[in-house]
Amino acid sequence: MGWIQRLRRARRQLGAARAPQTDTGDAGADAGLSELLGEAGAALLRSSRATSAVEVTLRDLARAYDRPDIRCFVLPTLVMIDDPRDAARTALFPVTSAALRLDQAGEVERALARATAEHPPPADVVQRLRAVEGSAPRFNSAVRLLGHMILTIGFGLVLDPIASALPIYAVLGLLVGVVVVYGPRVPTLALILPIAAAFGVTSLTIAVLAPLVGDDAIRLVTPALVSLLPGLTLTLAAVELTGNQVVAGASRLIYGGAQLGLLAFGLFAAITIFGAPAGAAPQSQLGAWAPWLGVALTALGYTLFSVAPKGAFPWIVVSLAVAYGAQLAGSHLVGAQLSGFVGAFVVIVFVALLRRLPAAPPSAVMLTCAYWLLVPGALGFIGLSQVAEGSRGGTDLLVQMLVSLLAIAIGMVVGAGLTRDTSTAWRAWRGSGDAPPR
Numbered sequence: 277m278g279w280i281q282r283l284r285r286a287r288r289q290l291g292a293a294r295a296p297q298t299d300t301g302d303a304g305a306d307a308g309l310s311e312l313l314g315e316a317g318a319a320l321l322r323s324s325r326a327t328s329a330v331e332v333t334l335r336d337l338a339r340a341y342d343r344p345d346i347r348c349f350v351l352p353t354l355v356m357i358d359d360p361r362d363a364a365r366t367a368l369f370p371v372t373s374a375a376l377r378l379d380q381a382g383e384v385e386r387a388l389a390r391a392t393a394e395h396p397p398p399a400d401v402v403q404r405l406r407a408v409e410g411s412a413p414r415f416n417s418a419v420r421l422l423g424h425m426i427l428t429i430g431f432g433l434v435l436d437p438i439a440s441a442l443p444i445y446a447v448l449g450l451l452v453g454v455v456v457v458y459g460p461r462v463p464t465l466a467l468i469l470p471i472a473a474a475f476g477v478t479s480l481t482i483a484v485l486a487p488l489v490g491d492d493a494i495r496l497v498t499p500a501l502v503s504l505l506p507g508l509t510l511t512l513a514a515v516e517l518t519g520n521q522v523v524a525g526a527s528r529l530i531y532g533g534a535q536l537g538l539l540a541f542g543l544f545a546a547i548t549i550f551g552a553p554a555g556a557a558p559q560s561q562l563g564a565w566a567p568w569l570g571v572a573l574t575a576l577g578y579t580l581f582s583v584a585p586k587g588a589f590p591w592i593v594v595s596l597a598v599a600y601g602a603q604l605a606g607s608h609l610v611g612a613q614l615s616g617f618v619g620a621f622v623v624i625v626f627v628a629l630l631r632r633l634p635a636a637p638p639s640a641v642m643l644t645c646a647y648w649l650l651v652p653g654a655l656g657f658i659g660l661s662q663v664a665e666g667s668r669g670g671t672d673l674l675v676q677m678l679v680s681l682l683a684i685a686i687g688m689v690v691g692a693g694l695t696r697d698t699s700t701a702w703r704a705w706r707g708s709g710d711a712p713p714r
Contacts, residue, residue: 308399309341309398310362310367311399311402312391312398312401314355315405316337316405319376319384320333320388322374323384324375324381324508325512328521328524333388334348334350335348340392340395343359345361346358351523355368355371378579378582378585379411379585380409380411381638382585382638383585386638387401387405387408415583417458420453420583421453421454422580423576423582424457425450426573426581427574428448428453428499428502429446429573430573430577431499433562433569434570434571435495435499436492436499436561438561444485444489445496448485448497451477452477452501455469455472456473456503469504470539471538471542474542478497478547506532508644509531510529511647511684512528513525514684515689517529518682571649575589578648582645587635588641591636591642595623595630598646599646599649600619602621602622603618603619606618606619616687618687619687620683622691624687624692624695
């Protein structure tokens with residue numbers, strides 16, 4: 277009987293030695309892929325991507341690793357990965373950090389495209405994503421401040437091109453840049469940053485700057501607050517709502533509305549203390565060339581302030597010019613409220629074509645900049661500001677903002693869908709080996 281017991285004990289030891297090795301290997305691979313998908317989703321959200329676009333990217337990445345059974349759920353601040361082979365099943369990846377710079381967003385897009393095509397070990401991709409997110413900017417704070425000032429001047433030339441207002445745009449852009457660049461380092465100030473920035477520049481404008489120029493104080497203030505305006509957030513909210521992403525779209529819409537509300541509160545506090553700004557006399561605007569110069573300055577300012585990748589500036593200029601030109605043409609064809617549809621549709625298709633060129637930067641770099649020129653955030657801020665002043669025109673501007681948001685969102689959805697379907701058909705045709713139709 278002793279040899280039977282020794283045989284059973286040996287079999288148990290052999291089974292225990294084999295089973296953990298197999299299970300650990302499978303679980304480790306699955307856990308590595310789940311971590312990759314979660315880290316990738318969080319990085320894409322920090323790159324200002326819509327949740328629907330993030331889910332499509334994660335599904336493509338899972339299929340590339342032969343795991344189409346993994347399910348991905350994406351919210352604006354959370355990524356959930358459900359792996360049926362994992363005992364824990366659902367892994368949560370919160371998005372708690374600030375938005376990525378343009379160079380970081382571009383590197384994230386490149387890393388995920390490479391992972392989809394080459395299927396490296398998931399741990400290597402995760403390590404690369406973390407290295408990108410921890411990388412230092414190539415521009416220091418002084419250069420970023422200069423970029424914010426140039427960005428304000430460019431945006432002002434697009435929104436309200438008045439020669440006498442240009443020095444004011446520069447001063448206010450520099451002041452808000454100081455708050456935006458250095459404010460997050462002070463925890464207390466970071467909580468009230470939109471209110472502090474809006475209150476400070478509005479008070480200065482009402483008390484000192486607006487009387488010197490004779491222009492509307494709200495329009496003088498708006499370009500300086502461009503980096504705080506939630507135009508991109510509201511646009512993404514409209515995209516998600518039109519794509520049936522109800523929870524994500526509603527939460528972004530509420531967040532964007534809250535940001536506008538904080539800015540308007542700072543402006544209202546300044547009006548309450550310093551009095552309502554005096555009525556502005558009509559000002560002669562610069563020629564038709566001024567907005568195009570503003571487009572170029574916006575591209576330069578955005579390149580410096582948001583730290584675009586090396587060599588991306590000419591491509592950003594082209595994408596901004598196409599977005600503004602398409603929106604301008606759309607205003608003549610379908611009206612100003614629906615011009616955002618034309619601008620968003622054209623720029624998405626155009627950037628998709630540019631992306632095929634080897635020297636072009638990632639699409640995230642060009643599209644993120646182009647969305648700023650669609651200006652729904654500025655319209656919303658001006659509308660709320662006029663409501664705070666008691667003007668009936670503010671309500672009309674808010675309605676125009678909502679219509680513009682929907683137009684831009686539909687243009688983005690249609691443009692992205694057309695681009696995706698065309699790329700799929702092209703890959704299928706190339707894979708079939710058939711001759712092209714004549």
